[in-house]
Amino acid sequence: MSEIAEKVFADRVLGKLYGYPQCCVDFYVGSPPDALRRTKGFPGIRLCAKCRDKELEDVVTDLNSRRICPQPFPMGPTEEDYQNLMSDSRFTTDEQAWLLANKNRVVPPEDPFHQLLLDFHRSMNELNANTEASIAAEPHRENFFQAVRELNGDEMIGVVLNRIHKAMHARVVEQVKAGYLKV
Known part of the structure; x- marks a missing residue:
């Protein structure tokens, strides 16, 4: 897998984990870096043109409704959550292998x-x-x-x-x- 394909795959897995709508994941992986400006009022979040005009409460509710990560938006999974993620049937075998190999990208370090x-x-x-x-x-x-x-x-x-x-x-x-x- 090329470096670009690996990054796209990783971004898609993380988008799925954190509950981003498919339209926003597609926008994120298909846009050049200069097009990925922050969405106004949403620090660090990159949403597609259709979703970026939604109210923050609607975005949070939408993300939480499809998140596989058991912690609510914007928190990442804990160490305890990580083991359950490995066996979650919503992930394909390849996605589970990526999650297993990239724990440091899934479980945020304690801040x-x-x-x-x-x-x-x-x-x-x-x-x-x-x-x-x-x-x-x-x-x-x-x-x-x-x-x-x-x-x-x-x-x-x-x-x-x-x-x-x-x-x-x-x-x-x-x-x-x-x-x-x-x-």
């Missing part, structure tokens, strides 16, 4: 920044819910609960920023050691 932001989001939602519950239980203490929420929120933001700074510092050190950056 510590993404996880950090998800944890922060969940913590902020929990903090807001706890504040609302406390105010509902003791409305006369609302100002106190609001102050505690703001102080705790600021503390969480500080923790997130410190962890991002530490990770960025480690990344710069790695790049200097590897010779990508000159000091």
